Amino acid sequence: GAGVSQSPSNKVTEKGKDVELRCDPISGHTALYWYRQSLGQGLEFLIYFQGNSAPDKSGLPSDRFSAERTGGSVSTLTIQRTQQEDSAVYLCASSLKGSSYNEQFFGPGTRLTVL
Amino acid sequence: AQKVTQAQTEISVVEKEDVTLDCVYETRDTTYYLFWYKQPPSGELVFLIRRNSFDEQNEISGRYSWNFQKSTSSFNFTITASQVVDSAVYFCALSEGGTSYGKLTFGQGTILTVHP
Numbered sequence: 541g542a543g544v545s546q547s548p549s550n551k552v553t554e555k556g557k558d559v560e561l562r563c564d565p566i567s568g569h570t571a572l573y574w575y576r577q578s579l580g581q582g583l584e585f586l587i588y589f590q591g592n593s594a595p596d597k598s599g600l601p602s603d604r605f606s607a608e609r610t611g612g613s614v615s616t617l618t619i620q621r622t623q624q625e626d627s628a629v630y631l632c633a634s635s636l637k638g639s640s641y642n643e644q645f646f647g648p649g650t651r652l653t654v655l
Numbered sequence: 656a657q658k659v660t661q662a663q664t665e666i667s668v669v670e671k672e673d674v675t676l677d678c679v680y681e682t683r684d685t686t687y688y689l690f691w692y693k694q695p696p697s698g699e700l701v702f703l704i705r706r707n708s709f710d711e712q713n714e715i716s717g718r719y720s721w722n723f724q725k726s727t728s729s730f731n732f733t734i735t736a737s738q739v740v741d742s743a744v745y746f747c748a749l750s751e752g753g754t755s756y757g758k759l760t761f762g763q764g765t766i767l768t769v770h771p
Contacts, residue, residue, distance in 0.1 A: 571757060583746065583761035596756055631700065638757045640688045640750035641707070646700035 542566065544647035546632050552653045553622055561617040561650045565634030572615050573635075573644060574599075574607060578628035586630075589615060590638045622654045657682045659749050661762035668737055669770050675733045676765050678747030684708075686752030689723065689730040690759065694744040703745075706730065708752070737769045 545564045553559050565572050574586040576599075585599040589609040600606070604623075609615040619626055629651050633644035658681040668674045680689065691703040704716065706723050713722050718738075722731045734741055744766050748759040 573758065575759075582763045583759075585758050585760070588756045588758055590756065596758060599758075629698065633700075635757060640686070640752045640755055640757050641705075642757055643690070643702045643705060644757065644759065645702070646692075648697065648699045 544632055544634050544645050546630075546647040546650050548650060549648065550651045550653075552655065554655050555624060556621055558618065558620045559622055559652065561619075561630050561652070563615045563617070563632030563634075563647060565613065565615070565632070566645055567613075569634035569636055569645070570612065571635045571638035571642070571644075572609060573633045574615070574617050575631045575633065576628045577631055577649070581628075583631075586617070588638060595638075619652075622652075624654050627652055627654045657684075657687075657749050657751055657760045659747050659760055659762035661745075661747055661765050663765045664763070665766040665768070667768045667770065670739060671736050672769075673733060673735050674737050674741075674767065674769075675731055676745050676747070676767070678730045678732065678762055680728050680730060680747070680749050682749060682751055684751040684753055688750045688752070690748040690750065691721070691730075691732045692746045692748060692761075694746065694764070696743070700746070704732070734767075737767075739769050739771055742767060742769045 572589040588596040604620045607617045629649040631649045633646045635642040692700045744764045747762040
């Protein structure tokens with residue numbers, strides 16, 4: 541079956557612009573996670589969705605970052621007024637349930653470059 | 656707070672050598688899961704193995720094996736008879752069993768290069 545897909549694969553934007561990153565999880569997976577991978581910080585958790593609600597947003601670095609999930613499926617991560625330090629690869633993952641047992645399946649990521 | 660440390664930044668071996676990747680973790684939870692993920696040049700993280708905190712039995716799966724020791728908070732991963740296709744970044748990760756909802760805390764990653 542289809543894996544986790546993300547779009548766009550690459551995004552180049554100018555400082556101050558808003559960007560939207562999209563994630564399509566594996567069908568039937570109720571849990572969805574966003575992570576960020578950058579040279580300086582490694583792989584960091586951003587936010588977790590169970591269905592359409594986000595019980596854990598603790599990893600969002602600032603109020604410029606927001607995310608939503610609709611229909612228990614697609615999720616969008618929005619970064620407003622992008623800064624150069626936002627440049628990173630944004631990874632989405634899904635799992636059957638939001639538990640520590642379930643393995644997460646990762647998408648290919650969106651590479652964001654802020655000029 | 657939870658923490659995962661992979662002390663080896665880069666490892667270089669020649670094909671057919673065995674290689675062990677080290678991982679040390681910190682957590683206050685008594686229930687947790689440890690994972691190893693592989694990130695090939697394509698960028699997609701691939702799940703390799705999982706172990707829960709109550710099962711210290713070490714196992715072998717094909718060319719992969721792992722050594723989980725709670726006494727030293729270590730979860731080391733070994734690739735036997737390495738191949739060029741094993742070249743990738745390997746991440747050790749921890750998921751706490753409380754209200755973490757499966758959130759993963761990753762180590763910094765170890766870059767493995769296998770030369771022909």
